[in-house]
Amino acid sequence: MPRIESVDFYYCSMPEVLDIGDGSQDLLMVRLQAGEWVGWGECEASPLVSIASWVTPMSHSACKPVRDSVLGQQLDSVDDIRRIGTLVRANSMDLLQTDHTLSGVDIAMWDLLGKMHSEPVYKLLGYERQYPRTPYASVLFGDTPAETLEKAKRARAENFKAAKFGWGPYGLGSPETDAEHIAAAREGIGPDAHLLVDAGTVWKDDIDLARPRLAALKEFRATWLEEPFLSGALNAYATLAQEAAPVKMAGGEGSHNVHMAQHMIDYAGIGFVQIDAGRIGGITPSFDVATYARERGVTYVNHTFTSHLALAASLHPFAGSATDEICEYPTELKSLAWDVTKNHLARNADGQLLLNDEPGIGIEPDLQGAKKYLVDVEIRVGGKVLYQTPAI
Amino acid sequence: MPRIESVDFYYCSMPEVLDIGDGSQDLLMVRLQAGEWVGWGECEASPLVSIASWVTPMSHSACKPVRDSVLGQQLDSVDDIRRIGTLVRANSMDLLQTDHTLSGVDIAMWDLLGKMHSEPVYKLLGYERQYPRTPYASVLFGDTPAETLEKAKRARAENFKAAKFGWGPYGLGSPETDAEHIAAAREGIGPDAHLLVDAGTVWKDDIDLARPRLAALKEFRATWLEEPFLSGALNAYATLAQEAAPVKMAGGEGSHNVHMAQHMIDYAGIGFVQIDAGRIGGITPSFDVATYARERGVTYVNHTFTSHLALAASLHPFAGSATDEICEYPTELKSLAWDVTKNHLARNADGQLLLNDEPGIGIEPDLQGAKKYLVDVEIRVGGKVLYQTPAI
Numbered sequence: 001m002p003r004i005e006s007v008d009f010y011y012c013s014m015p016e017v018l019d020i021g022d023g024s025q026d027l028l029m030v031r032l033q034a035g036e037w038v039g040w041g042e043c044e045a046s047p048l049v050s051i052a053s054w055v056t057p058m059s060h061s062a063c064k065p066v067r068d069s070v071l072g073q074q075l076d077s078v079d080d081i082r083r084i085g086t087l088v089r090a091n092s093m094d095l096l097q098t099d100h101t102l103s104g105v106d107i108a109m110w111d112l113l114g115k116m117h118s119e120p121v122y123k124l125l126g127y128e129r130q131y132p133r134t135p136y137a138s139v140l141f142g143d144t145p146a147e148t149l150e151k152a153k154r155a156r157a158e159n160f161k162a163a164k165f166g167w168g169p170y171g172l173g174s175p176e177t178d179a180e181h182i183a184a185a186r187e188g189i190g191p192d193a194h195l196l197v198d199a200g201t202v203w204k205d206d207i208d209l210a211r212p213r214l215a216a217l218k219e220f221r222a223t224w225l226e227e228p229f230l231s232g233a234l235n236a237y238a239t240l241a242q243e244a245a246p247v248k249m250a251g252g253e254g255s256h257n258v259h260m261a262q263h264m265i266d267y268a269g270i271g272f273v274q275i276d277a278g279r280i281g282g283i284t285p286s287f288d289v290a291t292y293a294r295e296r297g298v299t300y301v302n303h304t305f306t307s308h309l310a311l312a313a314s315l316h317p318f319a320g321s322a323t324d325e326i327c328e329y330p331t332e333l334k335s336l337a338w339d340v341t342k343n344h345l346a347r348n349a350d351g352q353l354l355l356n357d358e359p360g361i362g363i364e365p366d367l368q369g370a371k372k373y374l375v376d377v378e379i380r381v382g383g384k385v386l387y388q389t390p391a392i
Numbered sequence: 393m394p395r396i397e398s399v400d401f402y403y404c405s406m407p408e409v410l411d412i413g414d415g416s417q418d419l420l421m422v423r424l425q426a427g428e429w430v431g432w433g434e435c436e437a438s439p440l441v442s443i444a445s446w447v448t449p450m451s452h453s454a455c456k457p458v459r460d461s462v463l464g465q466q467l468d469s470v471d472d473i474r475r476i477g478t479l480v481r482a483n484s485m486d487l488l489q490t491d492h493t494l495s496g497v498d499i500a501m502w503d504l505l506g507k508m509h510s511e512p513v514y515k516l517l518g519y520e521r522q523y524p525r526t527p528y529a530s531v532l533f534g535d536t537p538a539e540t541l542e543k544a545k546r547a548r549a550e551n552f553k554a555a556k557f558g559w560g561p562y563g564l565g566s567p568e569t570d571a572e573h574i575a576a577a578r579e580g581i582g583p584d585a586h587l588l589v590d591a592g593t594v595w596k597d598d599i600d601l602a603r604p605r606l607a608a609l610k611e612f613r614a615t616w617l618e619e620p621f622l623s624g625a626l627n628a629y630a631t632l633a634q635e636a637a638p639v640k641m642a643g644g645e646g647s648h649n650v651h652m653a654q655h656m657i658d659y660a661g662i663g664f665v666q667i668d669a670g671r672i673g674g675i676t677p678s679f680d681v682a683t684y685a686r687e688r689g690v691t692y693v694n695h696t697f698t699s700h701l702a703l704a705a706s707l708h709p710f711a712g713s714a715t716d717e718i719c720e721y722p723t724e725l726k727s728l729a730w731d732v733t734k735n736h737l738a739r740n741a742d743g744q745l746l747l748n749d750e751p752g753i754g755i756e757p758d759l760q761g762a763k764k765y766l767v768d769v770e771i772r773v774g775g776k777v778l779y780q781t782p783a784i
Contacts, residue, residue, distance in 0.1 A: 013449070021453045023486075046451050046487045048773060052444035053489070057405070057767075059438050061413045061559075062592075086596075093593065094415075094671075095438045096648055097445075097489040167453075200454075201485065204478075205651075232651020235658070256488055259597075259624025263655060266627070279486075375449075380770040381440060 002035030002116075004073050007105060008390045009054065011047035012373035014336050021140060021167035021200065023305035024330065024337035026375075029365060030104035032112055034075045039112025040365050042310040044278030045100035051377060053097040055386040063094040066101045076116065078124060081109045085284050089257070099256035099281045106282020107313040107361065114360030120316070121361055125287050127320020132352035134161050135329030136196055138305070141168030145180040152188020155331070159351040162326055163189045166198025166226065171213070179216035186220040194326065196250070198226040205233035210240050217247045223326075224250040224272050231255065234267040241269030248272060252289075253303040255280050261289040265298050274328075276303040277314040286317035290324070300324045307337045308344045309363045315345075315355055327353060339369035367392045394427030394508075396465050399497060400782045401446065403439035404765035406728050413532060413559035413592065415697035416722065416729035418767075421757060422496035424504055426467045431504025432757050434702040436670030437492035443769060445489040447778040455486040458493045468508065470516060473501045477676050481649070491648035491673045498674020499705040499753065506752030512708070513753055517679050519712020524744040526553050527721030528588055530697070533560030537572040544580020547723070551743040554718055555581045558590025558618065563605070571608035578612035586718065588642070590618040597625035602632055609639045615718075616642040616664050623647065626659040633661030640664060644681075645695040647672050653681040657690050666720075668695040669706040678709035682716070692716045699729045700736045701755045707737075707747055719745060731761035759784045 013026035028047035032039045043050050058064045069087040074080055085106060092098040110121045122130055137155040142148040148165060155163040165185050170178055186195050197217060203209040210228045217225055225247055229236045231254035241249045248271025255261040256279055264270050273293045277286040290300040300321065302314035311329070318324045329347075330337075338344070342364040347353050356362035371392045379387040405418035420439035424431045435442050450456045461479040466472055477498055484490040502513045514522055529547040534540035540557060547555040557577050562570055578587050589609060595601040602620045609617055617639055621628045623646035633641045640663025647653040648671055656662050665685045669678045682692040692713065694706035703721070710716045721739075722729075730736070734756040739745050748754030763784045771779040 017450050017452070019450065019453050019456075023452050023455070026449075026451050044486075046445065046448050046455055046489075048448040048771070049441060049444045049487060049489050052441045052771075053438065056438050056440040057418075058409050058411065059418050060409070060415050061411050063415070063438055064411075090593075093646070094436075095441060096492045096671075097438075097441050100488045201482075230651065232649060232655070234651070234655065254485070257624060259622065259626070263624070263626065263659075267655075267659060279488075376772070376774055378770075378772040379440070379444075380768075382768055 001074050002037060002076055004032060004034045004071055004075050006033045007067065007070060009051050010370060010392070011051065011375045011377055011389065012336055012340060012370050013375050014334050014373065022332065022334065024334045027306045027337060027340065028104060029340065029370065030108045032105065032108035034112060037112045037116050039108040039115065039360060040309060041104040041107030041111060041313065042278055042307060043100055043104035044276050044306060044310060048377060049097050050101040051387055052379060053095055053101045055379060057381060062091065064091040066092050066098055070105055075109060075112065078113070081106065081113065081284055084109065085281060100279055103278045103280065103282045106284050107277060110283045111360040118359045120355065120357055120359060121283060122316045122319035122355065125316065130319040130355055131322050132354050133315065133327035134325050135327050135347060135353045136160065136162035136164045136194060138164050138328050138330045139332055141165050141170045141181055143169060145184040148181045149184035149188045152185045156189050156193065160193065161351055162194030162196060164196035164198055167200045171199045171202035175212035178213050182216040182220045182222065194223045195220060196224050196226065197222050199228045201227045201230050203228055205229050205236045207236050207239055211243065214244050217244065222247050224248045226250040226274065231260065231264065234263060237268035237270065250274055250301070253279070257281060258285045258288050262292055265293055265296055270298060272299045272301050274301045274303040277317060278306070278310050283313060283317050286314070290318040290321060294321060294323065301326055302328050304328050305330050308341050309361060309365065311345055312355055312361045312363045316361065319355055329353060336373045340366055342366040393466050394429060394468055396424060396426045396463055396467050398425045399459065399462060401443050402762060402784065403443065403767045403769055403781065404728055404732060404762050405767050406726050406765065414724065414726065416726045419698045419729060419732065420496060421732065421762065422500045424497065424500035426504060429504045429508050431500040431507065431752060432701060433496040433499030433503060433705065434670055434699060435492055435496035436668050436698060436702060437495070440769060441489050442493040443779055444771060445487055445493045447771060449773060454483065456483045458484050458490055462497055467501060467504065473498065473505065473676055476501065477673060492671055495670045495672065495674045498676055499669060502675045503752040510751045512747065512749055512751060513675060514708045514711035514747065517708065522711040522747055523714050524746050525707065525719035526717050527719050527739060527745045528552065528554035528556045528586060530556050530720050530722045531724055533557050533562045533573055535561060537576040540573045541576035541580045544577045548581050548585065552585065553743055554586030554588060556588035556590055559592045563591045563594035567604035570605050574608040574612045574614065586615045587612060588616050588618065589614050591620045593619045593622050595620055597621050597628045599628050599631055603635065606636050609636065614639050616640045618642040618666070623652065623656065626655060629660035629662060642666055642693070649673060650677045650680050654684055657685055657688055662690060664691045664693050666693045666695040669709060670698070670702050675705060675709050682710040682713060686713060686715065693718055694720050696720050697722050700733050701753060701757065703737055704747055704753045704755045708753065711747055721745060728765045732758055734758040
């Protein structure tokens with residue numbers, strides 16, 4: 001009976017992190033070992049804070065370090081992964097960072113289990129086959145509509161059938177300028193591609209700020225408007241969803257447990273639920289949301305902004321669903337996010353994306369590639385070293 | 393124009409932290425200085441993890457260390473506090489621990505502002521006067537019904553008109569044993585006192601586990617059943633609320649922003665919303681929830697399990713509400729939680745609780761008292777010391 005003997009965290013960062021909405025500037029890889037097996041995962045999280053939550057002294061029975069519910073646990077079945085996740089959430093319930101930390105651990109457990117049973121993760125999840133995805137190019141809005149046009153043209157030239165434009169100036173200036181960005185994006189990607197727009201929660205929960213942007217989204221046939229509001233603003237979402245039709249609302253990346261995603265499906269009127277396996281607690285809760293969404297006619301989409309290990313981990317949970325067509329595919333990654341894995345997910349001749357049909361997640365970390373980005377961390381409490389960056 | 397010049401964190405802990413549901417075994421005090429003024433707050437959080445979130449390197453534009461949105465900010469009005477809170481939540485949106493860390497900072501800002509304007513915080517919040525509260529003794533269930541009976545008798549002997557029994561064995565064993573605990577609690581506190589029961593999320597989201605406990609709660613006239621489920625299990629809450637009447641559901645302590653509390657009010661059918669100012673982001677969001685609840689006929693109650701600084705901070709947000717009668721008042725505090733403040737909130741001859749009518753929160757920290765519990769922490773990243781426990 002293999003037990004989890006060790007878990008190591010590798011905090012990697014670009015030498016300089018810029019103040020822009022690009023999540024690929026640092027990452028936290030997780031190496032998990034049980035018996036002869038090793039699995040890898042990644043947290044989409046603040047690396048230092050997640051490391052601290054792994055080693056922090058216990059505050060009380062429901063505020064324990066995450067490691068207390070992982071190390072030493074038996075791991076040889078899907079039930080084990082579910083049991084460990086439940087244990088972590090109970091024992092570390094009052095430690096807010098927990099779900100982000102658990103995410104990388106859960107992904108590493110699935111990777112390990114897949115290798116142990118010689119199955120890709122999506123098969124362990126119960127899917128018989130995988131369906132190809134239509135990846136969207138995930139790019140930041142340009143500073144000007146002209147820049148947005150150029151970015152959109154590039155996405156089209158690169159054979160993307162869908163493109164998402166997000167963050168940057170959108171939603172902060174005038175509705176007229178925003179409309180010019182939307183027009184430029186549509187012009188650049190062509191009439192038939194999916195045009196996706198990400199407002200990055202810029203209007204908090206203020207419907208009056210969102211409303212003047214709807215006309216352009218309808219005119220240029222956006223498929224979705226993503227995160228007009230903070231994840232919790234369910235009522236604002238529901239109201240805007242009605243006014244925006246046929247443009248659908250998309251959201252959910254901020255969900256750090258299954259319940260939060262369910263609330264957006266149940267109460268916010270979203271048409272697309274976007275889940276980051278690196279934030280919601282891993283592949284297990286992502287799969288549960290995908291199932292819940294499918295039963296309710298809501299389309300599941302991955303949210304991903306870091307390495308191809310994180311990308312593949314975010315695709316397995318809905319790989320076997322025929323109806324969830326689109327997937328996120330970041331195209332402006334920093335070198336770090338590319339260099340930390342040996343293999344990558346490339347689009348096929350049709351511009352579509354499939355997972356590697358290999359055991360586990362199907363992405364192999366490149367430790368030599370990661371080494372040059374490794375950040376040295378040491379945490380001491382009461383004179384004792386609780387954490388030190390492991391050697392690669 | 394005073395600006396926030398420094399924020400210091402003091403992580404204090406009992407020498408030994410036990411694996412029990414007692415949140416008073418450690419705490420994280422916050423000292424905030426602006427110009428000649430000093431304010432104090434407290435996070436109800438994992439201290440090390442919150443400290444890490446204060447100093448962590450930036451990951452991207454929406455995942456910054458909390459301090460980046462606090463240090464250097466102007467602070468001389470309520471609007472400043474709101475502005476800083478909004479800034480923190482936007483700049484650290486993807487850093488999950490943020491709200492717990494912000495809590496202590498927000499409380500310290502209110503304490504400082506009260507001292508600056510020579511007003512207790514509840515007056516700065518717009519309340520003209522404060523109303524006395526009926527404190528409930530907050531105790532853990534005994535291991536046996538006989539022990540629970542003794543604890544309940546003690547609460548009655550100490551002149552409590554309300555007592556809450558929580559955690560321990562409740563909900564884990566048979567419904568019959570649970571019923572014996574409830575009967576013992578009622579017998580001990582007497583026929584007229586408020587009997588409050590806290591299930592501590594033990595049934596996760598499983599209504600079938602909760603249902604067999606309802607008969608005893610009705611028979612022995614519990615005022616509320618607290619946290620039968622995880623905070624996010626809104627549908628399970630709503631169903632149980634209907635079946636449990638006239639016993640009401642209570643919950644909300646897990647809320648780490650206003651939206652989450654609103655969801656429980658809007659969708660979970662709760663009769664009491666319990667907010668921990670040390671977790672939801674401080675006094676500001678607590679006050680917003682109190683206002684929202686009052687407009688919807690839901691009773692607001694504080695959640696508190698640490699020092700009297702945290703207790704007072706949790707009472708100000710609803711101090712001026714005549715209708716929210718009950719308040720939590722922990723009675724089994726570890727010495728630490730008592731020793732870190734010079735003054736305390738004591739019940740008056742009627743057994744009721746009032747805030748000190750002094751500027752700010754009205755509780756003065758005892759640094760000499762805290763000193764013996766101070767935990768030494770050092771965090772190094774990339775060879776640089778990002779945090780070191782400040783001297784007292």
